Amino acid sequence: MPRLAVFDLDGTLVDSAPDIHAALDRLMAAEGRPPFTRAEVTAMIGDGVRVLVQRATTARGLEFTEDRLARFTADYTARAAERTVLFPGIAEALAALQAAGWALAVCTNKPAAATAALLAALGLEGRFAAVGGGDSFPVRKPDPGHLLGTLRAAGGDPARAVMIGDHRNDVLAARGAGLPCLFAGWGYGTPAMAEGAAATLARPEALVPVLRQFLP
Ligand SMILES: O=C(O)COP(=O)(O)O
Numbered sequence: 001m002p003r004l005a006v007f008d009l010d011g012t013l014v015d016s017a018p019d020i021h022a023a024l025d026r027l028m029a030a031e032g033r034p035p036f037t038r039a040e041v042t043a044m045i046g047d048g049v050r051v052l053v054q055r056a057t058t059a060r061g062l063e064f065t066e067d068r069l070a071r072f073t074a075d076y077t078a079r080a081a082e083r084t085v086l087f088p089g090i091a092e093a094l095a096a097l098q099a100a101g102w103a104l105a106v107c108t109n110k111p112a113a114a115t116a117a118l119l120a121a122l123g124l125e126g127r128f129a130a131v132g133g134g135d136s137f138p139v140r141k142p143d144p145g146h147l148l149g150t151l152r153a154a155g156g157d158p159a160r161a162v163m164i165g166d167h168r169n170d171v172l173a174a175r176g177a178g179l180p181c182l183f184a185g186w187g188y189g190t191p192a193m194a195e196g197a198a199a200t201l202a203r204p205e206a207l208v209p210v211l212r213q214f215l216p
């Protein structure tokens, strides 16, 4: 069974905040509300689209409604890859891991449809043994069931797998599933969210050597 690296998506593999930010601002503009700062947006990312829209509407004095959630989701899904790019060094790290025989998977709270659209636009479809979206299972991160379901779909073994993520939810899901978590220090999380992680990596360049330490 190959070693498996399970990656979070937003803030870990991809810098998706510009498109999430733009879609939130389009929703606010349609409601006559002012735009957000980037820092406001990155602090709202990590718990999936429903919580994102709940936080955004609340922050601008709007009622959260299913209609606003649906409009945001449709708009974001259609335009998820306009400004979103891989973080520098990620493409090289993924290629090096695959060359070394690792299998790769994605476990993200982003809905599966937007995740698939984004991975395809970035030319990454087919790279991952499994992609577990925020609505792929009955539970999502921090529930370990999301990570374990993704792992099972990838044909992985929890004893031969490592999680990499930028949010407290990634650390908690990994801990619950019995996997070490490497904290992506280049992402949207705060240093406090790394509590319980096996290590914090400052840059994607550290991924290959550190993963090799965890699973030689
Ligand atoms: O959609 C979100 O809120 C976060 O997505 P992530 O799990 O890929 O960071």
Ligand SMILES: [Mg+2]
Residues within 6 Å of the ligand: 008, 009, 010, 011, 012, 046, 165, 166, 167, 187
């Ligand atoms: Mg993330």
